[in-house]
Amino acid sequence: MKSDALKRLPDQFFAELVRKTMEVKKNHDDVINLGQGNPDQPTPAHIIEKMKDASSNPLYHKYAPFSGFPFLKQAVADYYLRECNVTIDPETEVAIMSGTKTGLVEVSQCLLNPGDTALVPDPGYPDYWSGIALAGAEMVGMPLLPENDFLPDFQKISKDILTNAKLMFLNYPNNPTGAVASEEFFQQVVGLGQEHSIHIVHDYAYGAIGFDGERPISFLETPGAKDIGIEMMTLSKTYNMAGWRVGFAVGNKEIIAAINLIQDHYYCSLFGGIQEAAAHALTADQTCVSELVKTYESRRNVLVEEASRIGWNGQAPAGSFFAWFPVPDGYSSEAFADLLLYEARVVVAPGNGFGEHGEGFVRLGLLCEEEELREAIKRIEKLNVF
């Protein structure tokens, strides 16, 4: 009964992780969940207050302008100028979206035809795959390896693949590896995109979460980036607003127009109150963001130190709220994740769920209190696998 497009959709790997977790939770109330990417802290109070006031504005009870209120696009432009020193035209270079998960799926439908090739990071965020499958395009993974600091090595991609490629997804700070990109790397990306006419979509979901005093750079800071690409950013992670569903894309005018076109057919934009609260979040005092980053950094330090104490040596992530740790000898990612779940009641995401090159790793989220992270490592210590 399903259309061919739906039949092409990849399995939702994380549905299985959730199922296994629920199974263990049925009999245990002390499961520590480091498996998901759902921020654990509440939305900052000043954003909630703005939403409360805005919800009674009758203007917002009507349909909103289909591509979003101009004040939110202006707030996005203000954010980019303030945080990244990038000038954005709010009218033509911003698309408002109901979270970037939606945008990341839509953009493939905007830019790819059946038979085209799209390049994706491997390991990488699985939602890139869904849009590519719906568009009937082919997907080619770009291995992200520890020896290359989890950046793709473009020299290793064949000429044929580069010639057929129409779209490339990148994501720094990276989910799942926690790696960040350098200016030189983004310059290479722009050069490659220009040479082979490949559109670039940079997923900047964790753009506000950089550690050790470093702000992760925006792709749009690179000269020429706007000629070939866009960047997507979400309020889910920066302001703990995952349930609110608000994100945006910025950059190349043609791609932004294509996203607005497809959205014109799918949606009628977001509730105006959410747009007002989102604009406020982006433009108000950003102390809540620096506090959040401090919290994640401190959790990161606890996790890395405790893990190293038991002989589990993983690289400290430079950004995002994930740590990407190797599995011990003799285990696959999935077998190790199962061991932790069933024997230590600690949920981690097996690396193979993010692609072939995720095998050999597990992803741990920094999304619980430090005490729980310590307890998780104590339980893992008892398994005597390191």
Ligand SMILES: Cc1ncc(COP(=O)(O)O)c(C=O)c1O
């Ligand atoms: C790398 C990455 N991109 C995009 C998203 C989507 O975020 P949202 O749909 O909440 O904007 C996530 C969420 O987990 C993510 O990890």
